[in-house]
Amino acid sequence: VREIIGSKFPNIKGLEFANFKNQLDYLQNKYSIIKAEDLIEYAINKKTSLPKNPCYLTFDDGYKDHIEYVLPELKKRKIQGSFFPASKPIINHDLLNTNAIQFILASCENLEKLIKELNTKCIEYGVSEDEINKLWLSIDDRDRFDNRSVTYVKRMLQRELPEEIRSKVTDMLFEKYVGVSQKDFSIDLYLSKEEVSQLVSEGMYVGSHSHSHYWMNEESLESQKKEIELSLVFLDKIGAPTKDWIMCYPNGAYNDDTLSILRKKKCVVGLTCNVGHGLLKRHKLLEL
Ligand SMILES: [Zn+2]
Known part of the structure; x- marks a missing residue:
């Protein structure tokens, strides 16, 4: 609100x-x-x-x-x-993963480009192209709220990638698209x-x-x-x-x-x- x-x-x-x-x-x-x-x-x-x-x-x-x-x-x-x-973001002044993703998506004007960057990073961190393709195809595009591209970004960054890769890629995209320190952003947001x-x-x-x-x-x-x-x-x-x-x-x-x-x-x-x-x-x- x-x-x-x-x-x-x-x-x-x-x-x-x-x-x-x-x-x-x-x-x-x-x-x-x-x-x-x-x-x-x-x-x-x-x-x-x-x-x-x-x-x-x-x-x-x-x-x-x-x-x-x-x-x-x-x-x-x-x-x-x-x-x-949730208590952690309030105590530690960091961002909930879902909010970091939400603001990356809100700041991004070209979703296709974002997905390309996301996939390139994933491959850099050792995820195979095969896995990426499988995931893309597994997405149900009858989601209540989002289209396939948005769901894909959310699913990758919220659940599919291993935690360590997930947070690194999210941090990179947040810095690139939102361009504010996560700490300052957290203090404003929560x-x-x-x-x-x-x-x-x-x-x-x-x-x-x-x-x-x-x-x-x-x-x-x-x-x-x-x-x-x-x-x-x-x-x-x-x-x-x-x-x-x-x-x-x-x-x-x-x-x-x-x-x-x-x-x-x-x-x-x-x-x-x-x-x-x-x-x-x-x-x-x-x-x-
Ligand atoms: Zn919640």
């Missing part, structure tokens, strides 16, 4: 502030906006119920926009939002620790979105555990609850290991990216 037209990144995928207010009007009209605490109470106390047509508002990744635009608007309307920042604390003190809910924003289903049990523990340390520091808390899975991805860790850590609600209405089932609260 931000003012996008006329900004430094007019091509960024985001929600114009005016449209955000329209969305809130619509949701407030049709649904009862509930608080995180209502959902938590519902999860731990089987006797409680939620209002009819409950709607729960969430904001992921801890962007600066959330304190500049979202917080004042929610306060004005006297409703609560739930915020799920909330500071103090701002996350402010969300809590202003009555908003802050929950976990892991530490590094990895796809949990692709991480080992140990790595997932570390990711969740580090984010809980962060939540504790900024004054958010770490007992009966809410997890929002990065990219909506999780597996049985994630669920077992969350049960042990007293997480009561887990948010996925499932699309649709009426997903609220008591026995599936870790997979909403």
